[in-house]
Amino acid sequence: MMKATARAHTNIALVKYWGKKDPTLMLPQTDSLSLTLDRFYTTTSVEFDPTSAADQIQIDQAPAAPNVAQRVSQFLDLVRPQGCFARVASVNNVPMAAGLASSASAFAALAAAASWAQGLHPSRTELSRLARRGSGSATRSIFGGLVEWHAGHDDQSSFAEPIQEHVDFGLEMLAILLDTRQKKIGSRRGMQHVVATSPYYPTWREVVAHDMAAMKLAIAAQDIDQIGHLAQTNALRMHALNLAADPGFTYFNAATLKAMETIDHLRETGVSCYYTMDAGPNVKVIYDRRDRETILTALTPQFGADHLVVAKPGPGVEKLTDE
Ligand code: DP6
Numbered sequence: 067m068m069k070a071t072a073r074a075h076t077n078i079a080l081v082k083y084w085g086k087k088d089p090t091l092m093l094p095q096t097d098s099l100s101l102t103l104d105r106f107y108t109t110t111s112v113e114f115d116p117t118s119a120a121d122q123i124q125i126d127q128a129p130a131a132p133n134v135a136q137r138v139s140q141f142l143d144l145v146r147p148q149g150c151f152a153r154v155a156s157v158n159n160v161p162m163a164a165g166l167a168s169s170a171s172a173f174a175a176l177a178a179a180a181s182w183a184q185g186l187h188p189s190r191t192e193l194s195r196l197a198r199r200g201s202g203s204a205t206r207s208i209f210g211g212l213v214e215w216h217a218g219h220d221d222q223s224s225f226a227e228p229i230q231e232h233v234d235f236g237l238e239m240l241a242i243l244l245d246t247r248q249k250k251i252g253s254r255r256g257m258q259h260v261v262a263t264s265p266y267y268p269t270w271r272e273v274v275a276h277d278m279a280a281m282k283l284a285i286a287a288q289d290i291d292q293i294g295h296l297a298q299t300n301a302l303r304m305h306a307l308n309l310a311a312d313p314g315f316t317y318f319n320a321a322t323l324k325a326m327e328t329i330d331h332l333r334e335t336g337v338s339c340y341y342t343m344d345a346g347p348n349v350k351v352i353y354d355r356r357d358r359e360t361i362l363t364a365l366t367p368q369f370g371a372d373h374l375v376v377a378k379p380g381p382g383v384e385k386l387t388d389e
Contacts, residue, residue: 069113070182071387074174074207075380076106076160078239078342078350080297081277082304083202083215084270085261092198093224094217095261096274099281100206102213103239104380106160108171111153112142112179118151125156141173141200145180152180169253173200174207178383193383194225210381212237212285214278233379235288236354240361241375244321245347251315253345256308263312273303294340294352301342317346325349325369332364 083098121139123130130138142152156175160168177197181188188196190208197204206213209228218224251259261267277300284292308315318326322343329341329351337360339353353361358376365374 070179071111072175072178073109074171074383076171077102077206084304085257098215102210102380103377105377108175110156110175110179112183113153114150123154169201170203170207173204238355239377240351242349243373260307264307264310290354291338298340319347322347
């Protein structure tokens with residue numbers, strides 16, 4: 067059989083990855099830590115066809131844009147049987163490229179489907195290393211729940227590992243969808259510009275080292291208030307790198323700032339909730355599931371129920387059966 071289908075879920079970093087030290091091997095500057103979510107995922111089929119003359123790549127039932135197709139083909143070059151092209155069909159249950167980490171679920175699913183389609187049985191560590199070559203954050207989407215990505219120093223040593231695959235306490239995330247259009251500055255370009263020009267970058271490495279240790283302690287203590295506090299501070303410091311770059315830039319828009327203010331205000335009234343943002347304007351709220359209804363009630367009048375998506379901890383990459 068030369069065909070396999072895999073499903074992988076997105077993850078949102080609680081301690082962010084923002085910068086590479088090796089863009090070819092995709093080695094990050096620092097460790098990072100994330101939560102895989104159940105609500106957003108990508109399902110990808112890969113079929114190798116020895117008679118085909120080129121890769122055929124469909125995303126959400128349409129031919130992939132040339133730049134996306136090229137990125138997928140270059141990734142397939144790492145795993146394909148010699149000279150064998152593939153048919154790839156990928157369906158996203160994620161608003162693409164809006165800071166909801168579609169590349170994480172996409173390359174985790176692609177890494178698994180491309181391997182399984184050849185009858186290979188890589189370990190999840192091996193899949194994590196392979197997914198990394200497609201997109202850094204995809205390294206973590208091989209695993210479910212709370213996941214740590216060890217930065218490492220070469221291809222072998224840079225992979226993710228679960229901290230708690232089945233999250234057994236009330237940690238939950240709610241996405242506030244403010245703008246689901248393509249982001250203006252891709253994360254790859256944004257982080258490269260920051261590493262090259264942001265004077266705060268050396269401090270960021272120290273921030274992450276501290277936050278990784280503190281976050282693991284907070285997870286072990288199941289202290290959601292502390293997890294949220296650390297995640298919010300870490301996200302703001304990541305975004306401060308962007309403002310301090312030359313030229314400076316930001317992923318926030320007016321609605322992002324309004325949402326941040328709303329969450330801060332809600333917390334001041336006694337509801338434990340925090341936010342995090344990635345390479346896009348959308349805001350993710352971190353809270354204990356027992357406060358879900360209170361938070362939804364507070365946010366619905368401002369953002370509308372359609373723009374609020376509750377996500378629970380989700381699973382690692384899964385094999386789907388092909389007919
Ligand atoms: C802000 O994984 O999208 O979401 O490795 O260049 O594909 P590439 O970048 P990507 O960057 C994710 C950045 C982030 C933080 C994170 O997920 O840790």
